[in-house]
Amino acid sequence: WLGGQIWADSERVGITGFCWGGKVVWQAAARFAAFGAGVAWYGRLAPEDGATAGAPWPVDMAGDLKAPVLGLYGENDRGIPVASVEAMREALTREGQTTSEIVLYTGAGHAFHADYRPSYQAEAAADGWSRLLAHFQTHL
Template identity: 70%
Template sequence: MTTLIRPEGPSPEDAVLSRRGLAGAALGAAAFAGYAPAALAQAARPIVTDAEGLTIQETTYPAPDGFDLPAYVARPEGEGPFPVIIVVSEIFGLHAWIQDICRRLAKAGYAAVAPAFFVRAADPAPLTDMAEIQRIVAQAGYEQVMGDISATLAWADQQLWADSDRVGITGYCWGGKVVWQAAARFAAIDAGVAWYGRLAPPANATAEQRAAGAPWPVDLAGELRGPVIGLYGGQDRGIPLDTVEQMRAALTRAGSAGSEMVVYPDAQHGFHADYRAGYDAAAAEDGWRRLLAHFHTHLKS
């Protein structure tokens, strides 16, 4: 099991094993079927949210490129309409943890929709080869991802149970960066919560890598259509704190009311992922509290 310290997966210099070891990862995978085995810790005790009082749906809808985009949907039982939250996955796609995040949001009164951004190429969820996972994820470019979010918004607008006038977005790691991008792109998105998504290109990035990752959140602070909270770990080796400060300064310059950057000094990358070795219960619980308060303010008030 590779210890993930970067949103897009490890670099060659990160090729170290967790102290729990590969055997532990295999045991964990057996105990928690459906969780991404590439990051699952043996000692993990993931929160498992039941579906009582919820309606769960697996559906597809057309993306702008004609692809039938799969999505996992969890919402409260009843007619609604319920505020909608788009959930953007990590590099592992729609594995069990992302589905559980959707159910947690549904328990809080939201209709959560998690699109499968990567499956045009392949499903990364069951894979253990990080190089192959990264290859799959790299094929989901900015315009494709924004098109998939556009399709999700359009599909939700057609559902009687969805209040498409109240829409939020949240995402993790790879998906955390997407939150910033989508909040700048779509006027329909009223608020966002970004969990440890990359904000700026790495200092050693090539010109090609900088271009491939654009637009970067630090360049979008003045374009946000709704307020975004960024939740980051002070011990995140993949997202330097100086880029968090760059983003905070950019938000201040832009006068982005309601947006803020929150840093948990002792937390690592992926601190909200309760199936990973880097899970930090205190930071995760505080971040979730902030998420619910933010969405309550901007989607329910």
């Protein structure tokens, strides 16, 4: 649908999402060539993150990425352990995904970009948004 719109450049489609939407970013970048880049904000990476096992998990799809993904995570996220973030970094490296990267924010927890929640971390949120813009500028 998007490719058929006169106002859209189908060669420059990016995707971003927060929390479960962040997981969807990783999955979409692995499954659909239509996306030129993605930014995942604290999206779950592995079944040990407390979610249902058996679903396709980003850590298992690293080799399938068709677009570079920037992952933005907080070291104090109670739902996504640092071990999962590091496992994803290792999977990206192992699979030669040199244009994808993960940033881990010191002192930040889950939903650090949500300015309407107590979890908001202004510095991490601003840095993440700047990185999102740069990532899309570079890859789209």
